[in-house]
Amino acid sequence: MSLSHGRSYLAIPGPSVVPDRVLRAMHRAAPNIYEGELPDMMPGLLTDLKALARTDGQVAIYIANGHGAWEAALANVLSPGDRVLVLATGRFGEGWAGVARGLGADVEILDFGKRATIDIARVEEALAADPDRRIRAVLTVQVDTATSVRNDLARVRAALDAADHPALLMADCIACLGCDRFEMDAWGVDVMVTASQKGLMTPPGLGLVYFNARAERVRDGAACVTPYWDWRPRTAPADFYQYFNGTAPTHHVYGLRAALDMIAEEGLEAIWDRHATLARAVWAAFDVWGSEGPLELNIAEPGLRSHAVTAVRTGGDIGGRLRRWTETEGGLTLGIGLGMVEKSDPAFGGFFRIGHMGHVNAHMLLGALAVIDAGLKALGVPHGRGALDAAAEVCAGA
Numbered sequence: 001m002s003l004s005h006g007r008s009y010l011a012i013p014g015p016s017v018v019p020d021r022v023l024r025a026m027h028r029a030a031p032n033i034y035e036g037e038l039p040d041m042m043p044g045l046l047t048d049l050k051a052l053a054r055t056d057g058q059v060a061i062y063i064a065n066g067h068g069a070w071e072a073a074l075a076n077v078l079s080p081g082d083r084v085l086v087l088a089t090g091r092f093g094e095g096w097a098g099v100a101r102g103l104g105a106d107v108e109i110l111d112f113g114k115r116a117t118i119d120i121a122r123v124e125e126a127l128a129a130d131p132d133r134r135i136r137a138v139l140t141v142q143v144d145t146a147t148s149v150r151n152d153l154a155r156v157r158a159a160l161d162a163a164d165h166p167a168l169l170m171a172d173c174i175a176c177l178g179c180d181r182f183e184m185d186a187w188g189v190d191v192m193v194t195a196s197q198k199g200l201m202t203p204p205g206l207g208l209v210y211f212n213a214r215a216e217r218v219r220d221g222a223a224c225v226t227p228y229w230d231w232r233p234r235t236a237p238a239d240f241y242q243y244f245n246g247t248a249p250t251h252h253v254y255g256l257r258a259a260l261d262m263i264a265e266e267g268l269e270a271i272w273d274r275h276a277t278l279a280r281a282v283w284a285a286f287d288v289w290g291s292e293g294p295l296e297l298n299i300a301e302p303g304l305r306s307h308a309v310t311a312v313r314t315g316g317d318i319g320g321r322l323r324r325w326t327e328t329e330g331g332l333t334l335g336i337g338l339g340m341v342e343k344s345d346p347a348f349g350g351f352f353r354i355g356h357m358g359h360v361n362a363h364m365l366l367g368a369l370a371v372i373d374a375g376l377k378a379l380g381v382p383h384g385r386g387a388l389d390a391a392a393e394v395c396a397g398a
């Protein structure tokens, strides 16, 4: 007998849960791409995407995943040999650095480890050590999905300003746009990348690159740019096809439209609050479980934790066994630990992650926590009692 039959919850940190409304919007015959509803949707879609990032800048849409958005953003601002400073707080910062290196950039990585945020003093040192202003861009990740740390982008901007350094500030918000607060213009972010399949609740397939006027000026001298990745025709199209440099991702556009409607109806501040409360419920449960036993949140300081994803350390193969149990016995799929140790390392099973981004509510999260609680009991993993009570108290007080 298994208790997994029923509606399952994919709580890996992306792709996230796709709302029925988004799926219904996508379930249609192929639309005309030359005139009518689909081309007419574009101006409103772009307006809403800009509001989501709190920017008056531009946004280019690519048929791509997050890796494509990484490359698109860099190609528009770099030339081979340009220096790039990467502030890495987990696997995804390193991944973006790899793309910059692949484009021929001279990449310096400041690695802050797997359990900490950016140390601004080290950033200040690196900027001070660049008197000729050779660093073209500073790359960082708002939420590193592997470690679940949330970095303070405004502090990085303040360091750049204090050093009077002209490098572009480029941020990866793929994990957390529409979950954790993000204010592109107020925080001084020049380029931001995101993708459709996490907080935007739409299947993987759209990569978004936001940029401001400063970045647009840097684009003039960027030798890495190629026709497909060029953000210019996409943001100033003479014809509808130029938005996507070819056939539009027709059904994704309908899906994203529905997701943006849902976001507008709930309101961005309310969405940020919902994610914050659900995240606090998750943390409260782990505080209790971890009080007697091996479970531990990867990021100790609550103020540095994302509201979109939570990374957990368990030691042994507890993470692996628990994931298997919750999936086969409870209908809950948790995320693997990513970037902590290699997959071949026996310690790989000592980690897991919970995605709580996008279309998630109290009954889903409290249900997920209850299934984890059952799994700990079934597997005989030592844990403190009363975690579900603690999580419910958080939701009750919201």
Ligand SMILES: *Cc1c(COP(=O)(O)O)cnc(C)c1O
Pocket (backbone or CB within 6 Å): 014, 065, 066, 067, 068, 092, 141, 143, 144, 145, 172, 173, 174, 175, 195, 204
């Ligand atoms: C998911 C994710 C990516 C990679 O996106 P893909 O669509 O898998 O290419 C990059 N950065 C962050 C922070 C992510 O969460």
